[in-house]
Amino acid sequence: MLEPDPNYFSSFVCSGEIFELKAELNSDKKEKKKEAVKKVIASMTVGKDVSALFPDVVNCMQTDNLELKKLVYLYLMNYAKSQPDMAIMAVNTFVKDCEDPNPLIRALAVRTMGCIRVDKITEYLCEPLRKCLKDEDPYVRKTAAVCVAKLHDINAQLVEDQGFLDTLKDLISDSNPMVVANAVAALSEIAESHPNSNLMDLNPQTINKLLTALNECTEWGQIFILDCLANYTPRDDRESQSICERVTPRLSHANSAVVLSAVKVLMKFMEMLPKDLDYYGTLLKKLAPPLVTLLSAEPELQYVALRNINLIVQRRPEILKHEMKVFFVKYNDPIYVKLEKLDIMIRLASQANIAQVLAELKEYATEVDVDFVRKAVRAIGRCAIKVEQSAERCVSTLLDLIQTKVNYVVQEAIVVIKDIFRKYPNKYESVIATLCENLDSLDEPEARAAMIWIVGEYAERIDNADELLESFLEGFHDESTQVQLQLLTAIVKLFLKKPTETQELVQQVLSLATQDSDNPDLRDRGYIYWRLLSTDPVAAKEVVLAEKPLISEETDLIEPTLLEELICHIGTLASVYHKPPSAFVEGSRGVQHKRLPGSTGLGESLESPDTGSAAGGSDAPPAVIPSQGDLLGDLLNLDLTPPATTGPPPPPTSGMQLGAMDLLGGGLDSLMGAGFGAAPAASPASFSAPVSGGLDDLFDLGGGVGMPMGAYNPPKTVWLPAMKGKGLEISGTFARRAGIIQMEMTLINKAMSVMTDFAIQFNRNSFGIAPAGPLQVLTPLSPNQTIEVALPLNTVGPVMKMDPLNNLQGGSF
Secondary structure, three states: OOOOOHHHHOOOOOHHHHHHHHHHHOOOOHHHHHHHHHHHHHHHHOOOOOHHHHHHHHHOOOOOOHHHHHHHHHHHHHHOOOOHHHHHHHHHHHHHHOOOOOHHHHHHHHHHHHHOOOHHHHHHHHHHHHHHHOOOOHHHHHHHHHHHHHHHHHOHHHHHHOOHHHHHHHHHHOOOHHHHHHHHHHHHHHHHHOOOOOOOOOOHHHHHHHHHHHOOOOHHHHHHHHHHHOOOOOOOHHHHHHHHHHHHHHHHOOOHHHHHHHHHHHHHHHHHOOOOOHHHHHHHHHHHHHHHHHOOOOHHHHHHHHHHHHHHHHHOHHHOOOOHHHHOOOOOOOHHHHHHHHHHHHHHOOOOOHHHHHHHHHHHOOOOOHHHHHHHHHHHHHHHHHOHHHHHHHHHHHHHHHHOOOHHHHHHHHHHHHHHHHHOOOOOHHHHHHHHHOHHHOOOHHHHHHHHHHHHHOHHHOOOHHHHHHHHHOOHHHOOHHHHHHHHHHHHHHHHHOOOOOHHHHHHHHHHHHOOOOOHHHHHHHHHHHHHHHHOHHHHHHHHOOOOOOOOOOOOOOOHHHHHHHHOOOOOHHHHHOOOHHHOOOOOOOOOOOOOOOOOOHHHHHOOOOOOOOOOOOOOOOOOOOOHHHHHHHHHOOOOOOOOOOOOOOOOOOOOOOOOOOOOOOHHHHHHOHHHHOOOOOOOOOEOOOOOOOHHHHOOOOOOOOOEOOOOOOOOEEEEOOOOOOOEEEEEEEEEEOOEEEEEEEEEEOOOOOEOOOOEEEOOEOOOOEEOOOOOOOOOEOOOOEEEEEEEEEOOOOEOOOOOOOOOOEEEO
C-alpha cells in the first residue's frame, strides 16, 4: 500500500510546473522520476488536468520498480479514455508485463487493461487475458477472472467469441478457493446483466465444489459463493438439509455480511424441509443467536440487521419468539433504531409476552422524543388488535395515558382507540365519556377525524352528540378534507339514528358539502347521501349503518409474494428499502423476480408465535391492506371486460321509489331541479357497450358505456414549445383510428435552419405505451414549414408507475 505524502497535495499545478514535471519525468535518475510521477498522481487526485504529460508518463512504464509501475498504471486508467490514441502506445508494455516473471506484475497488467474502457485496446487484451486465465499462479488467475466480467461489460460479443465464458466456468473447479470465488462473482455479474444467458448452470457437482471452497476463501469470497448458492433450487429435502448443514457454520462469522448471506441461504432452503423433521427445529434454534449478535454492533449496522429481521419475523416469527428482550429500546439508541425495534416488538407480541411488552410500551410513551412516543402509543393499539386477551389491559393503559393530558399523547390514543372499537364493537364503549372530555384539545386532523367517527358511530349512546358534531361544523371550511368527509358521514349517521332532532343539522352539512365545497370527493359523497336520504331512507340505513368488517390483525404486513422476493434478497439494499430491486435500480435489464421454493403454507409461517387461529385453526394469512402506492398494480389487475348479460336490462325506474318518504322535504330535487330525479333517457342506438378490456379501456379507447364508437378525441395541445425545442414546436394528442392507438402530432420548424433526422423515444410509463413502429417524418423540414405526423402506438412497453399516473414522457431528437 502506497503511503500518501501530504506535501504532494499542497501545491497547484500551473503551466510552469508542467514543464518542470516533464523534465523530471524524462530524467535518468530513477528516484527523481518516481518523485515526479507521484507529483503527477497527486495533482490528478485533487482534480488538476495533467493530461498533457501523457506520453512522458507512459515512457515511465519501462521499469522494474513495482511502486512506479503501479503509479503509471493508475494514471493510465484515469486518462486513457480521454486520450485513446495515445493509450495504444502502452499496449506493448501491457502485453510484455503479462509475461513478466513476477506474478504481481502480471496480475497488475491484466487488471489495468481490464479497467481501461477503450474499444481500440480491448482487442489487444484478449491474448494476454487468455494466458492469465490459465496462469500457474492463483493470484493472476483470480485477477483475470474479474477482468473477464469487466471486458464483458465493454464488449460482450468479443468475450463470447473468444470463449472466455467457458474458461470462466472451468475456473469454478479450480483448486484455489479464491479463484473459485472470483469466478463465481464474475459469472454472477455477467448473468445479472444478461438474465437469459443461463451462465450459472448450477448442478449438485458444482454446488459441492462451491461448498468446499466456502470454508477456505476470504469473507468477501464467501459472500459471493453464498449469494450464488441462494440462486440454486435443491432437488429434494435431503439435498436441502445437506447444504444447510454445510452453510450453518457461516452463521458464527465475524463479518455481518457473511452472516446475512448465510441466513438468506438457510431461509430459502428451509422451505423444502418438512416441519416435523428434527433438523428443522434445530435449524430454527441456530438462526436466532447470530441475528441477536448483529444487534450489538454500531447503530448503522443495527438498522440494517433490524430491517432484515423485520422480513424474517414476518416469514418465520418462531425463530425469534423467545428473544423479545433483545428488541427493547435503549435510551441511547438513535431514533431510526428505536422505531424499527418497536415495529419488530409488535410483530413478536403474543399472549405469552404481552404483559412484558405493554409495560415497556407504557414507559416509552413517557419519553421526550415526540415521534417515538406517538409510535409507542400506536403500538399499544396494535397490541390490543393483535392479541385479543390483552385488549382490556391495552385500553386501560391508553386511558392512563389520556389522563396525562399531554396533547400529542391524547391525540394518538384517540386514533388507536377508534381502531380498537372497529376490532371489538360494543365492548369498550364505556370509555367514550373520557374521550369526549378531551374534545377541545384535538387539533390534528387524524385525531379530530377519529373522534368524529366515534361520536357518529355511537351517537345513540351520547346524549349531546348533535351538539358535539355541531361544534365541529362551525369551522367546516377550515377543516382538512379528512375531517370534512368524516363529519359529513357522522352527521348522516346521527340523522338516521335521531331523524326528528337533527334534520336541520343534516341539511346544513349537505348544503356545505355540495354547494359550498370545491372538493370533488366531498361533493360526490354529499350528493350520494342526499339522494339516498331523499329517495329511500331504508336503503340509506342499510348502506350508511351497515355492519362494518373487522379490521385485520396486521395492516402493515408486506404482501406475501413481495415478502418472498425480499427474503431472497436478504443482505442487500432491497431488504433495507423493503422494495424489489426493479423498483430502485435504474436501467436494470430484464430483472428476474425471485421466489422461494415450494411457496405453500403461507398462513402457517405468517401466524404470530404462540397464537393459533381464532376460528377453528384456519391457515389463511391475515388480510393485507394494499398501500396507496400500489394503485398501478391494482389498475393492471382489473378485469375490465364487460359483465355478461343473461337477459334484458331492467326497465328504468323513477327517482322516487314506491313507498319512499322524502325525509328532507324536497331535498336534493329542490337543489338540483326537478329533472334530477327523473328517469334517465334511453341511450341512442349509436352508443354501444364496450367490447374489449385491458389497458386500452383506461384511455376510453374501446368505446366505453355511453360513448359512441369513434368517440371524442381531445384537441391538440403544445407539448414542446419552440423556445425549449431549439426552434421545433410539437403539438399533439392521442386518438384511436381504425382500432389502432395513435399519437397525432404537428411539427412546426420555427428556426432559421433546415431540420432533418427525426426520431422519438418513450420513457417507461404507467401503461406501457410505446411506439408500434418508427417515426415517419418527410424530411427535410424547412424553416416555417408545418407537417402532420401520426405515430402508431401499443401497450406492450415497459411499465413503471408515474406521478401523476397519466404522465407520459417522450423525447425527440
